[in-house]
Amino acid sequence: MAHLPDPAPIRALRLENPKARARDLAHANGLTEAQLVAAHVGHGATVIDAVPDRLIPLVAALGDVMALTRNESCVHERRGTYGDYHPGAHAQMVLGSEIDLRIFPSHWVHGFAVEETGADGVKRSVQIFDAAGDAVHKVHLKPESDADAFAALVAALRRDDQSQILTLAPRKPAQPAKSDPSKAEALRAEWDTMTDTHQFLRLVGRLKMNRLGAYQIAGAPRAQRLDPQSVTEALHAAADGQIPVMIFVGNMGCIQIHGGPIERVVPMGPWINVMDPRFNLHLRGDRIAEVWLVEKPTKRGPAISIEAFDAEGEIILQIFGYRKDAPPDAWDAMVRTLPLLEEVPA
Known part of the structure; x- marks a missing residue:
């Protein structure tokens, strides 16, 4: 201390x-x-x-x-x-129409x-x-x-x-990508039986991996690496096409979610900004080291996300298609047009 x-x-x-x-x-x-x-x-x-x-x-x-x-x-x-507000001993939620939070109270x-x-x-x-x-x-x-x-x-x-x-207390160090190529087949087999995205972290935990490590060995179509500029491209495409999205940003103690359309994407130096009347996002594009296009099975069809990580392996943000009113067909089609990186890190 x-x-x-x-x-x-x-x-x-x-x-x-x-x-x-x-x-x-x-x-x-x-x-x-x-x-x-x-x-x-x-x-x-x-x-x-x-x-x-x-x-x-x-x-x-x-x-x-x-x-x-x-x-x-x-x-x-x-x-x-x-x-x-939904109270709880180990996690809480705020599920308002605009403010949407996942809270981890130990932090x-x-x-x-x-x-x-x-x-x-x-x-x-x-x-x-x-x-x-x-x-x-x-x-x-x-x-x-x-x-x-x-x-x-x-x-x-x-x-x-x-x-x-x-x-x-001392700050906990970032956890780099953690994977086990010998368990790649087990990862893929269990991945394909998921019925909810919330099952994913429990799955990789059982296999002694973490999120980024699992993406690096899962292979297509489950996880495919994108160019780091893909996040900016996706935000522009969502704004221009009025494609509703869910944008997750968080830390160890709280995850905050925007659900719905975005309107103005404004680059400013290293920052990529969404500048809407009731939602702002400020993203350091120069800190994005890896971006992954991820597809997870659910009862309601595949959940397809773009997920960005920094050089230390920490997740920066996740973007999904917005599912509340209709299937996210426009989002799913748009992200599949983003350029893939052929080279996957070791």
Whole structure:
């Protein structure tokens, strides 16, 4: 465990860099983002209980907000309300029409309610971090959100310990591709008997592999490698053809899903952005090392996805066809036009 340094210089650093993004400022100065926020406890930040079963019902009362979930390479921002919450001991879900989350509560460790006063007035947010101090999930209030409900959330969840000093655990290293070519036939045989995509991780776990390792040995048509530019091409094609999609972005503690059409795909330097009124995606295209076209059998027909990974083997995002109203025929046809890479990594 590592104790964080004196919070006063951290607050001074923030005052000197008021426009910098919190994550960028923290990383540039050898801090975690949780450390930056904790330094402001009593100065606009309040330590709150991060347990989702207590937190999410109170977040639902905030009304229309912006939900943010990210990893090192991608940020997923979705406007909406936190409706249809499903509690649980080991996993929870928010299944609202706009905000759609899968929550893994063991990683919801440090919670803060934050009020920051700037040129545009008071900005309010709920920010959750894991044991290492990395952001798991954030809720940003908008002008339409209920500020009184935010005050009620803070009062209900405020913890007795309002320390500006956190104790952080070491960050777990990324897991590179893990496969066993001697079990390739067993992998393919079990793959072909799946009836639901959620069975996949249990399958590869039993075979002592991980997601990327399994893709690298499964072979066509189950997994085929695409050019890294395929993610950008697919986003443009979905926007131009009004093909509805499901875009999954997550980390160890939360997966956030957009379901429906996308409209504006805007490249900006290394970033590939979706800039829609109620959904934004910010993807670092230069961090995409491998992209796979994956086909898994389900009771409702094949689930076909594009999945991007970074150089460390961590998954960045997954894109599926949207199934709610009709079979994703347009998506399935479009992704099959994307260029395959003949060379598969060892």
